[in-house]
Amino acid sequence: MSIPEQEPKSTFPCNACQAGVMRLQLLTYFTWLDDEMVMVPNFPAWVCDVCGKREYDERAVNWLTTLLSPNAGKTTLNQKTPRRVQAARRGHSRPPSTE
Numbered sequence: 001m002s003i004p005e006q007e008p009k010s011t012f013p014c015n016a017c018q019a020g021v022m023r024l025q026l027l028t029y030f031t032w033l034d035d036e037m038v039m040v041p042n043f044p045a046w047v048c049d050v051c052g053k054r055e056y057d058e059r060a061v062n063w064l065t066t067l068l069s070p071n072a073g074k075t076t077l078n079q080k081t082p083r084r085v086q087a088a089r090r091g092h093s094r095p096p097s098t099e
C-alpha cells in the first residue's frame, strides 16, 4: 500500500451519468435509529452537478454508524432463513399387485 499523492481530491467524475462531477457538499443526513429519526446537519456528501446523484462520504457514514451504535458487538439481526416447504406429493401409490 502506497499513497502516491497527498493531493486532496475535491471532485471526481460521477459514476452514474458519467458526465457530471461529484462535488463535496454539506447536507443534512437523515437516518433511522430504531424508531427514531436521526438528523445530522453538515454531513459530508458528494453531489453530482449534472444528475444530482448523492453519495455520502463513506468515512463519515462509518463514523456515524459507530457513533449511533455503542454496542457495536451486539447485533440484533432478524435472521431470515428461507424455509423450503416441501409439498407432500401424491402419486406414489403403487398399483395393487395382482395375483
Ligand SMILES: [Zn+2]
Pocket (backbone or CB within 6 Å): 014, 015, 016, 017, 018, 019, 020, 021, 048, 049, 050, 051, 052, 053
Ligand atoms: Zn451524475
